[in-house]
Amino acid sequence: MLWTTIKRIIKAGFVSFWRNGSVSLSAVFVMIVALFMIASTLIITAFLGTALKDLQDKxxxxxxxxxxxxxxxxxxxxxxxxxxxxxxxxxxxxxxxxxxxxxxxxxxxxxxxxxxxxxxxxxxxxxxxxxxxxxxxxxxxxxxxxxxxxxxxxxxxxxxxxxxxxxNKAAIERLSKLIVGVKKLGGIITAVMVGISILITFNTIRLAIFIARDEIGVMRLVGGSKEYIRGPFVVEGILYGLVASFLTLILFYPITYWLKNTTQVFYGGVDLLHYFVANFVQIFLIIVSSGIALGAVSSYLAVRKYLTSK
Amino acid sequence: MIYFDNVSKSYPDGTVALNGVTLSVKQGEFVSIVGHSGAGKTTLVKLLLGEDSATDGSVSFDSVDIQKVKAHDMPELRRRIGIIFQDFRLLPNKTAYENVAFAMEVAGKTEEEIASDVPHVLELVDLSQKMWNFPRQLSGGELQRVAIARAIVNHPDLIIADEPTGNLDPINTYEIVQILKKINDMGTTVILTTHNKGVVEALGKRVITMDHGKIIRDDSTGKYAL
Incomplete structure (x- = not known):
C-alpha cells in the first residue's frame, strides 16, 4: 500500500509539473537565477582560492x-x-x-x-x-x-x-593581505547570495502553490490526508530544482568558456573553464543537491500553510 | 445517523449563523434544507464536514462527535461523506476520469478497483464519452455530474449536496435531481440544500426550512414555504 501511495504521489507530481506548464516554466527560470547565483559565487570563490594558492606557492x-x-x-x-x-x-x-x-x-x-x-x-x-x-x-x-x-x-x-x-617583502605582504581579504569577502558574498536565492525561490514556489490553494481545499474535502496532498507538490518542487540545476550547469559551460581568456590573463595556468571542467563532479553534486533541497523544502513549507486547519 | 444537538455558531464579528439548531437525520433519508441566503444552510454543511466548529452544542455523525475528531482522523471521516458543491470544485488540471479516481486514490483503493469502478460511475452519470476531458472542456451540467460521480464512487454513507443546481439551467437541474434521487433510492442518505422551489416540490420528500439561523419548519413531505 505504501509503495502504491508513493508511486501515485510521484506520478501526480510529474503530471502536475507537465500540465501546469507555464507555472512550472516560470518557477524553473527563477530557480535557474537562484542556482546560478549560488553556483557562480561558490565557483568564483573556490577558483580565486585555488588561483591565490598557486600564487602563494610562488x-x-x-x-x-x-x-x-x-x-x-x-x-x-x-x-x-x-x-x-x-x-x-x-x-x-x-x-x-x-x-x-x-x-x-x-x-x-x-x-x-x-x-x-x-x-x-x-x-x-x-x-x-x-x-x-x-x-x-x-x-x-x-x-x-x-x-x-x-x-x-x-x-x-x-x-x-x-x-x-x-x-619581495612589500609584494609578499600585500599578497597575504589580499588572500585573506578575498577569502573573507567571498564568504560574505556567498552567504548573502545563498540567502537571497533561498528567499526568491521560496516566494516563487509559494506563489505557484497559492494558485493551487483551492485545489488543496478540495483535496481535503474529498478525504485526502495531509501527506497525500503535500506529496505531489514536493515532487513538483524537486522537479523544478532538478530541471533548473541541469539547465544552470549547461549554461555554465559557454560562460566559463567565454571567460576563459579573461581569467587566464590574471592567473596564468588555471582558468575558469579548466577549473569548471576539472571540478565538474563536485560542482554538479552541489548544484543538483541544492536545487532539489530548495525545491523540496520550499514546497513543503508553502503547502503547510494550507494544511493547518482540520 | 446525523444529530445536531442545540447547535449555535457565531463569528467573532458578532454574526450569528446558527442559533440553537436541533435536528436529526435517519439512515436512508432524503432531506432538503431550504432558506434564503444567510439562513445558515451552508454553515450547517460546514459543521457536518468538520470544516468549521460550533460555538455551542454538538454535531454527531454515526454517534461520533465531529468536533472531537482529531485532525489526523478527519480524512477518514470525510471519505464516508460524498460532497457536491454549487461551484463543482473539480481539480482543474485533472480529467473527469482522474477527478473521480482521485477520490478513490485517497481512500487507498487499488489500481484494479479504480480501473473498474471509475468508468462504471461515469457511465451512471452519462459521461462515458467525456471521461478524458478536462473540466474546462465540460459544460456546467457535465461538471456537476463529474462532481456527483466523484461523490458516490466510494459508496459513502451520506451525500451532501450544497446548492448543486445553483449554477445550472432547468434541464440540467432536473437531471441532477433525478440522479440524487436515484442515489437515495439505492440507500444512501442525501442532504440537499437549495433555494429552488421547483426542485423541492418535485421531490416530495422531507423539507427543513431555515431562517436567520433557526429551523422554522420541518415537514415530512413538505413544500417550499418561504
Missing part, C-alpha cells in the same frame, strides 16, 4: 649561497632551517642545476645562451629556497636569518651571500 625566500661554501656546510644550513616550525620545505638547488634550469628557461633566447657560452664559467650561485607554511611567516623566517650571524650576509663566517626576502 612566494619563497631565496638564500643565495656563497660560491666558496662546501656542500656539507650548505646541507648543515638546510638542516638548521628545517628545524624551524614555520618552515614547510627547504629546497637545495645546486649551481649546476641552477644553470640547467636557467638554460632551459631561455633556450629560445640566443643572446642569453650566447652570453653564457662566452663567460664559460657558471655564473649562478647555489640557492636554498625556503617555503613557509603561511605567507605571514616569511617575516619571522627572515628575521631569524638576519639575527644569526653565521647566516647573515657579510659576516666573516657566513656562507650566505644574499637573502632576497627584503626585495
Amino acid at each position: 612566494i619563497d625566500i631565496n638564500i643565495y649561497v656563497d660560491a666558496k661554501a662546501t656542500e656539507s656546510a650548505i646541507m648543515d644550513l638546510k638542516k638548521q632551517l628545517e628545524t624551524l616550525p614555520e618552515v614547510k620545505t627547504v629546497e637545495y638547488i645546486s649551481r649546476e642545476r641552477a644553470l640547467d634550469e636557467f638554460r632551459s628557461r631561455h633556450e629560445n633566447d640566443h643572446r642569453i645562451t650566447q652570453a653564457l657560452d662566452e663567460i664559460g664559467d657558471n655564473p649562478l650561485p647555489a640557492t636554498l629556497t625556503v617555503k613557509a607554511r603561511e605567507p605571514s611567516q616569511y617575516e619571522g623566517i627572515s628575521n631569524f636569518l638576519l639575527n644569526k650571524s653565521e647566516l647573515s650576509a657579510g659576516s666573516a663566517i657566513s656562507i650566505v651571500s644574499k637573502v632576497n626576502y627584503n626585495d
Whole structure:
C-alpha cells in the first residue's frame, strides 16, 4: 500500500509539473537565477582560492649561497632551517642545476645562451629556497636569518651571500593581505547570495502553490490526508530544482568558456573553464543537491500553510 | 445517523449563523434544507464536514462527535461523506476520469478497483464519452455530474449536496435531481440544500426550512414555504 501511495504521489507530481506548464516554466527560470547565483559565487570563490594558492606557492625566500661554501656546510644550513616550525620545505638547488634550469628557461633566447657560452664559467650561485607554511611567516623566517650571524650576509663566517626576502617583502605582504581579504569577502558574498536565492525561490514556489490553494481545499474535502496532498507538490518542487540545476550547469559551460581568456590573463595556468571542467563532479553534486533541497523544502513549507486547519 | 444537538455558531464579528439548531437525520433519508441566503444552510454543511466548529452544542455523525475528531482522523471521516458543491470544485488540471479516481486514490483503493469502478460511475452519470476531458472542456451540467460521480464512487454513507443546481439551467437541474434521487433510492442518505422551489416540490420528500439561523419548519413531505 505504501509503495502504491508513493508511486501515485510521484506520478501526480510529474503530471502536475507537465500540465501546469507555464507555472512550472516560470518557477524553473527563477530557480535557474537562484542556482546560478549560488553556483557562480561558490565557483568564483573556490577558483580565486585555488588561483591565490598557486600564487602563494610562488612566494619563497631565496638564500643565495656563497660560491666558496662546501656542500656539507650548505646541507648543515638546510638542516638548521628545517628545524624551524614555520618552515614547510627547504629546497637545495645546486649551481649546476641552477644553470640547467636557467638554460632551459631561455633556450629560445640566443643572446642569453650566447652570453653564457662566452663567460664559460657558471655564473649562478647555489640557492636554498625556503617555503613557509603561511605567507605571514616569511617575516619571522627572515628575521631569524638576519639575527644569526653565521647566516647573515657579510659576516666573516657566513656562507650566505644574499637573502632576497627584503626585495619581495612589500609584494609578499600585500599578497597575504589580499588572500585573506578575498577569502573573507567571498564568504560574505556567498552567504548573502545563498540567502537571497533561498528567499526568491521560496516566494516563487509559494506563489505557484497559492494558485493551487483551492485545489488543496478540495483535496481535503474529498478525504485526502495531509501527506497525500503535500506529496505531489514536493515532487513538483524537486522537479523544478532538478530541471533548473541541469539547465544552470549547461549554461555554465559557454560562460566559463567565454571567460576563459579573461581569467587566464590574471592567473596564468588555471582558468575558469579548466577549473569548471576539472571540478565538474563536485560542482554538479552541489548544484543538483541544492536545487532539489530548495525545491523540496520550499514546497513543503508553502503547502503547510494550507494544511493547518482540520 | 446525523444529530445536531442545540447547535449555535457565531463569528467573532458578532454574526450569528446558527442559533440553537436541533435536528436529526435517519439512515436512508432524503432531506432538503431550504432558506434564503444567510439562513445558515451552508454553515450547517460546514459543521457536518468538520470544516468549521460550533460555538455551542454538538454535531454527531454515526454517534461520533465531529468536533472531537482529531485532525489526523478527519480524512477518514470525510471519505464516508460524498460532497457536491454549487461551484463543482473539480481539480482543474485533472480529467473527469482522474477527478473521480482521485477520490478513490485517497481512500487507498487499488489500481484494479479504480480501473473498474471509475468508468462504471461515469457511465451512471452519462459521461462515458467525456471521461478524458478536462473540466474546462465540460459544460456546467457535465461538471456537476463529474462532481456527483466523484461523490458516490466510494459508496459513502451520506451525500451532501450544497446548492448543486445553483449554477445550472432547468434541464440540467432536473437531471441532477433525478440522479440524487436515484442515489437515495439505492440507500444512501442525501442532504440537499437549495433555494429552488421547483426542485423541492418535485421531490416530495422531507423539507427543513431555515431562517436567520433557526429551523422554522420541518415537514415530512413538505413544500417550499418561504
